[in-house]
Amino acid sequence: MITFDSVVKRRGERHVLAGISCEARPGRVTGFLGANGAGKSSALRILLGLDRATSGRALIDGVPYARLRDPMRTVGAVLDGSGAHRCRTGRAHLRWLAHAAGIPLARVAEVMADVGLTEAAGQRVGSYSLGMGRRLGVAAALLGDPPVLVLDEPVNGLDPQGIRWMRTMVRSRAAQGHTVLLSSHLMAELEETVDDIVIIDRGRIVAQGTLTEVTGAHRTLESAFFHLTRTEDGR
Amino acid sequence: MTTAFRALRAEGHKLLTLPSARLAIALGVLLPAGIAALNARSPHWSGGVDAGFTELGVGGAIGAILLGVVAVSSEYTTEGEESAATRQIAATLTATPARLVALAAKLTAVGLLALALAAAAGVATFTAVHLVRGEPASAVTAGRVLGVQVYLLCTAWLALALTVLTRNGVVPMAVMIANASVMSVTYLLSKVTDAAHYFPDAAGPHMFLRGVATGAHVAPVTAGLVMVAWVTAVLAPAAVVFCRRDA
Numbered sequence: 001m002i003t004f005d006s007v008v009k010r011r012g013e014r015h016v017l018a019g020i021s022c023e024a025r026p027g028r029v030t031g032f033l034g035a036n037g038a039g040k041s042s043a044l045r046i047l048l049g050l051d052r053a054t055s056g057r058a059l060i061d062g063v064p065y066a067r068l069r070d071p072m073r074t075v076g077a078v079l080d081g082s083g084a085h086r087c088r089t090g091r092a093h094l095r096w097l098a099h100a101a102g103i104p105l106a107r108v109a110e111v112m113a114d115v116g117l118t119e120a121a122g123q124r125v126g127s128y129s130l131g132m133g134r135r136l137g138v139a140a141a142l143l144g145d146p147p148v149l150v151l152d153e154p155v156n157g158l159d160p161q162g163i164r165w166m167r168t169m170v171r172s173r174a175a176q177g178h179t180v181l182l183s184s185h186l187m188a189e190l191e192e193t194v195d196d197i198v199i200i201d202r203g204r205i206v207a208q209g210t211l212t213e214v215t216g217a218h219r220t221l222e223s224a225f226f227h228l229t230r231t232e233d234g235r
Numbered sequence: 236m237t238t239a240f241r242a243l244r245a246e247g248h249k250l251l252t253l254p255s256a257r258l259a260i261a262l263g264v265l266l267p268a269g270i271a272a273l274n275a276r277s278p279h280w281s282g283g284v285d286a287g288f289t290e291l292g293v294g295g296a297i298g299a300i301l302l303g304v305v306a307v308s309s310e311y312t313t314e315g316e317e318s319a320a321t322r323q324i325a326a327t328l329t330a331t332p333a334r335l336v337a338l339a340a341k342l343t344a345v346g347l348l349a350l351a352l353a354a355a356a357g358v359a360t361f362t363a364v365h366l367v368r369g370e371p372a373s374a375v376t377a378g379r380v381l382g383v384q385v386y387l388l389c390t391a392w393l394a395l396a397l398t399v400l401t402r403n404g405v406v407p408m409a410v411m412i413a414n415a416s417v418m419s420v421t422y423l424l425s426k427v428t429d430a431a432h433y434f435p436d437a438a439g440p441h442m443f444l445r446g447v448a449t450g451a452h453v454a455p456v457t458a459g460l461v462m463v464a465w466v467t468a469v470l471a472p473a474a475v476v477f478c479r480r481d482a
Contacts, residue, residue: 140326
């Protein structure tokens with residue numbers, strides 16, 4: 001279970017997040033939907049302890065990420081690409097992560113096979129495509145076989161095959177009772193993947209609930225989104 | 236404790252699989268040995284009490300600086316939007332969210348490699364002098380060898396701490412390496428003010444150089460304390476900033 005409790009993030013004068021409260025529950029895929037710059041990534045970075053909230057709390061099973069006893073066995077995260085250095089091989093990247101988390105090195109080959117990177121394991125990350133980088137990020141997230149997954153824009157840069165693979169992976173994790181929180185600005189993709197949805201607009205939550213609840217009387221999630229995030233000047 | 240040990244293993248693995256860190260170690264070993272060999276072949280060879288040590292103080296330091304810088308700058312390297320590689324710091328801090336532990340692990344890993352670099356550089360440099368001259372370099376004492384170790388360790392840590400503050404390797408590398416090799420700003424400043432004798436690259440080598448003819452005499456132990464003071468002065472704010480700022 002992931003909980004955001006009145007999370008505020010200010011950068012200088014700007015309110016990146018103006019007090020968001022929402023949840024992502026086990027056995028369900030929850031999607032953050034919002035335009036670029038709406039605050040989705042900031043919320044996820046605060047959840048993972050990378051950025052500091054100005055006020056409020058983001059918790060995983062009631063505990064801040066930084067205080068988890070075994071973070072990589074609890075939460076798997078993919079933020080903004082692979083997080084791998086270009087000069088290191090994909091395998092070496094996963095190995096240092098396994099060392100850091102106390103995960104047996106045998107697991108590295110397993111997750112590389114899971115994401116279809118076995119053949120590229122010995123290549124430097126600099127030679128990977130964007131899609132391979134995403135897969136490497138997912139491999140890292142799966143290293144500790146965690147019950148919670150956090151994915152920032154997971155299908156960006158993926159080809160159709162990759163998008164389908166990602167959707168299947170996410171759905172099967174939720175079917176196993178895991179918690180999945182992902183962010184996206186791709187509405188059609190979210191409609192195919194998520195159970196619950198949280199719409200963020202300029203740092204505020206404008207709607208949350210099940211996909212059906214949020215779509216409401218609108219024909220699609222997209223028309224609901226534009227209705228909910230309409231600005232006063234009628235854009 | 237286990238978290239700290241795991242983080243140290245991860246940092247060690249990271250450094251050993253980073254080509255620029257390997258290059259730093261190779262440079263730090265080969266540069267002083269190479270320069271010492273060339274100097275020993277020169278017809279102007281004067282031998283002297285600092286043969287080999289002078290080269291370790293410059294060439295070894297370049298390797299140590301590079302090692303300290305790339306250990307941190309590699310965390311913040313960014314590529315274009317279309318690249319599969321992204322800033323590693325996010326992965327580092329999700330794997331080890333306790334920031335002080337993450338930083339201590341990096342310091343320890345860099346420190347251990349800097350000590351190994353210093354040991355290998357010492358052996359290579361004095362062997363080079365011995366081979367070229369047909370006789371061992373003079374006055375290679377345990378105390379002076381320890382001095383080289385401490386100097387290169389502190390230099391690597393100083394470079395690391397500076398790079399934590401800048402999050403980019405260019406400035407610390409330019410300042411420290413240019414100062415150590417191309418043109419010593421410290422040396423020029425020492426003509427103006429005596430305080431410059433207590434800059435790290437001016438005071439530190441007094442731990443192992445015996446024949447330096449500079450204005451101020453700094454005793455080996457004092458030199459070591461000056462280095463420790465510099466490291467502390469830069470590392471303390473770097474640690475505070477690293478723990479507080481958004482990754």
